[in-house]
Amino acid sequence: MELAIFLILSMIGIASALNILIQRHPIYSALSLILTFLSLAGIYIQMQAEFIAVMQVVIYTGAIMVLFVFVIMLLNVKAEERVPNKLIGMRYVGIPLSLLLVTALGLNIFQSFSGQTLRVSDVSTSGLTGNTQSIGKLLYTQYTLPFEVTSILLLVGIVGAIIMAKKEL
Amino acid sequence: MIPISYYLLLSAILFSIGVFGTMIKRNMVTIFMCIELMLNAVNLSFVAFARYHSLIDGQVFVFFVMAVAAAEAAVGLGIIVALFRNRQTLNVDEADLMKW
Numbered sequence: 001m002e003l004a005i006f007l008i009l010s011m012i013g014i015a016s017a018l019n020i021l022i023q024r025h026p027i028y029s030a031l032s033l034i035l036t037f038l039s040l041a042g043i044y045i046q047m048q049a050e051f052i053a054v055m056q057v058v059i060y061t062g063a064i065m066v067l068f069v070f071v072i073m074l075l076n077v078k079a080e081e082r083v084p085n086k087l088i089g090m091r092y093v094g095i096p097l098s099l100l101l102v103t104a105l106g107l108n109i110f111q112s113f114s115g116q117t118l119r120v121s122d123v124s125t126s127g128l129t130g131n132t133q134s135i136g137k138l139l140y141t142q143y144t145l146p147f148e149v150t151s152i153l154l155l156v157g158i159v160g161a162i163i164m165a166k167k168e169l
Numbered sequence: 170m171i172p173i174s175y176y177l178l179l180s181a182i183l184f185s186i187g188v189f190g191t192m193i194k195r196n197m198v199t200i201f202m203c204i205e206l207m208l209n210a211v212n213l214s215f216v217a218f219a220r221y222h223s224l225i226d227g228q229v230f231v232f233f234v235m236a237v238a239a240a241e242a243a244v245g246l247g248i249i250v251a252l253f254r255n256r257q258t259l260n261v262d263e264a265d266l267m268k269w
Contacts, residue, residue: 006171010179017186017206026198033202036183040209043176047220052212052231059235064205064242071246072198075253091193098189105181113174116221134225135232143229150236157240164247167254 006046013039025079030068037061051132176217184210197249197259201242208238 016035023029037060044053139147183206190203212231219227249259256263 003171006175010175013179014182014186017183020199020202020206021186021190021193026196026202029199029202033206036206037209040213043179043213044216047176047216049216049220049228049231052216052228055232055235056212059239060205060209064239067242067246068198068202071250075250075259077196077198077259094189094192098185098192101188102181102185105185106178109174109177109181113172113177116173131225131228135228138225138229139232142226146233150233153240154236157243161243161247164244164251 002046006043009039009042009046012036013043026072026077027069030065030072033068034061034065037065049131051135173217173221177214180210180213180217183207183213195260195262197252197261197264200261201245201249205238205242208234 013036016032016039019032020029020036023032037056041053041056041061044050044056187203187207187210190206191200194200194203212234215227215231215234219225252264253259258264
């Protein structure tokens with residue numbers, strides 16, 4: 001049952017990820033990417049990472065993808081033309097190289113981790129109840145400095161986005 | 170229980186789709202979406218390994234990756250809007266001023 005749910009979710013994820021490449025108009029790619037993110041959120045819930053699953057839905061599909069769709073609508077993007085461009089050869093190099101990448105990664109994964117399953121025991125080893133509480137505890141004790149640096153990064157991001165999108169500097 | 174290799178294989182497949190899309194797509198917004206897909210594939214590996222080792226640290230790193238992705242999306246889309254305003258196109262082949 002567990003395996004069936006995982007396989008269904010991963011099939012949806014892979015199919016919609018491939019649909020990003022197949023579609024020519026960016027808005028359809030964006031909608032397929034949202035489906036990929038939602039299927040990944042389902043997989044996170046299955047791995048009992050509830051906080052990450054909620055963050056996936058709230059941040060990725062709720063904030064980042066809305067921003068993407070907003071920009072696509074704002075710029076009135078047209079579908080990609082089918083005209084041959086100067087990098088058309090990339091397609092014939094790219095497909096074998098991507099397949100090679102998948103094969104190399106897959107072989108390594110199966111050599112290193114074949115037959116090993118995820119542990120049944122609860123992730124929160126520190127005696128706290130719940131996934132969110134453990135992450136919060138860790139974020140404010142062991143990872144305080146990275147957490148604060150992240151706030152600076154977001155501030156720089158805000159300033160950069162405003163400067164980039166301004167008409168006159 | 171599901172073997173960890175399944176999760177890692179799914180992550181590898183999604184990452185490769187992202188790499189492939191970055192190579193073949195000519196639309197700037199779509200390339201950007203493929204980069205987001207690669208970040209998500211890495212997040213899946215982080216969560217799978219966190220579960221495998223019964224540690225929560227991997228999920229904290231996913232939190233940081235998400236913060237970086239959000240900042241990257243804001244700045245990147247700002248760059249795309251600025252570029253579109255100057256060149257009226259989103260084709261990456263048109264924006265090759267710094268190429269040679």
